[in-house]
Amino acid sequence: MEKNLKRMATMQRMQSVGLAIFYKNGYYDTSVDDVLKELSLSKGAFYYHFKSKEEFFISILQNIIFQKVYSELIAPFEGQENPAVILDKCLDNALETAEHNQLDNGFVLSNFMTEFSGKNETVVKLLKEIFKVWEVNLITNLQKGKTDGYIDRHVDSDAVASFLMSSYMGVRLLMVEGNPKLLRYKYIQQLRSYFKTITVKR
Amino acid sequence: MEKNLKRMATMQRMQSVGLAIFYKNGYYDTSVDDVLKELSLSKGAFYYHFKSKEEFFISILQNIIFQKVYSELIAPFEGQENPAVILDKCLDNALETAEHNQLDNGFVLSNFMTEFSGKNETVVKLLKEIFKVWEVNLITNLQKGKTDGYIDRHVDSDAVASFLMSSYMGVRLLMVEGNPKLLRYKYIQQLRSYFKTITVKR
DNA sequence: AATTAAATAGACTAGTTAGTTTGTTGCAAG
DNA sequence: CTTGCAACAAACTAACTAGTCTATTTAATT
Incomplete structure (x- = not known):
């Protein structure tokens, strides 16, 4: 053994x-x-x-990336009340690891998606599945936020989820060759401004 | 001759x-x-x-990409009044070309940035320059929008520009392997919601 | 028509890569 | 202790790539 x-x-x-x-x-x-x-x-x-380089890479996606996406982007929501607050924390934390040039998983996904798109359908499919997990979790928590009275019930949860994922991956891309610290600050600032449009005023 | x-x-x-x-x-x-x-x-x-494959690629960036970024993302602003309106049109137009799977230049930039980052400093530098041209143009027009009374003068133009570029490149990335039409719709919807936070109520 | 240089063809070199094969080591069970 | 297999070493193959070099074609000029 x-x-x-x-x-x-x-x-x-x-x-x-x-x-x-x-x-x-x-x-x-x-x-x-x-x-x-x-x-x-x-x-x-x-x-x-x-068996091959491809199989090796796929095993990495399945055994490492998938788990990390779960622990960084999904687990933090569990048992929490206001999704907007958790979202803020979650994305800022992710950007903090990015700022220190470490491997953050939202960006890992977008990087590999860019690289494999149109070249390897198997890998793309896997990446899409992991993306989907992230997206579904966002949508679920936004919906929960509505019933709990944190999120305006008129907002389109699907659209908000897409918008959040998009903006995050985009800023992450700019951070690679820009000023990460400044970009993080600017991003979170505008994100909060955006959050005001989807939260319930109390 | x-x-x-x-x-x-x-x-x-x-x-x-x-x-x-x-x-x-x-x-x-x-x-x-x-x-x-x-x-x-x-x-x-x-x-x-x-002279070489690299020089060939650089000539493409300088002769084609640069011009297209200018004509698609910069020229439309000239002589216009309300930057928020132009921004909306500009990004939606860009996403429309993207929806039909054509080559849109904001995304071309982000794609190549991902690929060359950490591998070819010369190309990265060039890409950064083109990005900068886009960014500076956005900031300038947002500032102009302030003096013209369209944009709230409390907003941070730099941050808004970054946020717009980020969200655009991000959604463009999702469109590659998602439902482009739906994503475009969702994105523009949320973008307009975001715009409300930076424009002056009339 | 002859000349000349620009423009192109394509064989070739040197280097790299994923994957194969054959051989070697270390360790656990009999 | 020795047998057997898991775990690794490393030389090798076949395919591919950027770039070179020499030969040939094309088209304008004299």
């Missing part, structure tokens, strides 16, 4: 390092050898654990 | 076809041969007109 444990540990390590490099340089601009060099492993090890 | 004309025509054709393929498949995932195949031209022709 020890063997199995070691196998899991190695695979986990490979996926973790793989994600970091894929995220930094892009999937197509990262060779299997690049990842293996960082891992101090050989081709033999790689193809022992994974 | 006829030679010079032909040269120009060929280069123009190469750039036009090149952009279409680079946009569709990405720069790094497009070989020079891919472009030449579409053009029915040979390696000799390519390297007669351009």
Whole structure:
């Protein structure tokens, strides 16, 4: 049984390092050898654990990205009252990790979507599924916000969810080559202004 | 002098076809041969007109993209009164071309920025310059809108500009693999809601 | 028609990549 | 201790890529 444990540990390590490099340089601009060099492993090890580069990447999406999206963008809402407040916190937290140039998952998704769109239907489909999870969660919480009296019941939850996801991914893109700190400040400022249009005045 | 004309025509054709393929498949995932195949031209022709693949791409940015960004996102503002109205039209027009799966330039910029970031500083610098032109134009027109009494003079023009660019690029990204028509509708709807927070009530 | 240079063709080089294959090591069970 | 297999090493293959080089075609000028 020890063997199995070691196998899991190695695979986990490979996926973790793989994600970091894929995220930094892009999937197509990262060779299997690049990842293996960082891992101090050989081709033999790689193809022992994974059938192909694509399967390796898919396993990363399923085992790492999916979980992180859940814990960063979905879990925070549980048991909370006012979705607008949580949204504010959630997005600001995400931008904070982005500001420190760390790997934030909303952006990881949009990055890979850009790269794989039109090239690999399997991966695109997976990415869309993860996006959907994020979107559905937003919509659900906005609806709950309506019944709880926080969100104006005239607002279109679907549209708000799309708008929030869009603006977040867009600002995240600008942050890559702009002034992250300033952009984060500006973004949150305008986001709050936007929130006023969907919340109930008390 | 006829030679010079032909040269120009060929280069123009190469750039036009090149952009279409680079946009569709990405720069790094497009070989020079891919472009030449579409053009029915040979390696000799390519390297007669351009020094390298990179120089070819840069010439596309300078000669095509820059001009289009100007004509689509900047020129429409000239001689107009209410910037909020023009903004609405501008972004909706851009999304309309996007809806028909055509090449819209705000998105072209964000796509290439994602691809080149961290890989080619020269290209990134150029892209940033084009972004800057867009941003400066937005800010200028928002400021003008203040003095003309259309925009609330308390709003932060810089922040609004960033927020608009962000949300646009973000929704454009979602449109690639979502329902473009629906997303466009939702986006414009929320955008108008947002505009209410920055315009002067009359 | 002959000349000349621009424009193009396409074989070739050197380097890279995903994936294969064959061989080696380490460790647990018999 | 030795057998057997999991886990890895690394040389190798085949396909692809940017860029070079030489030969050929095209078209304007004399």
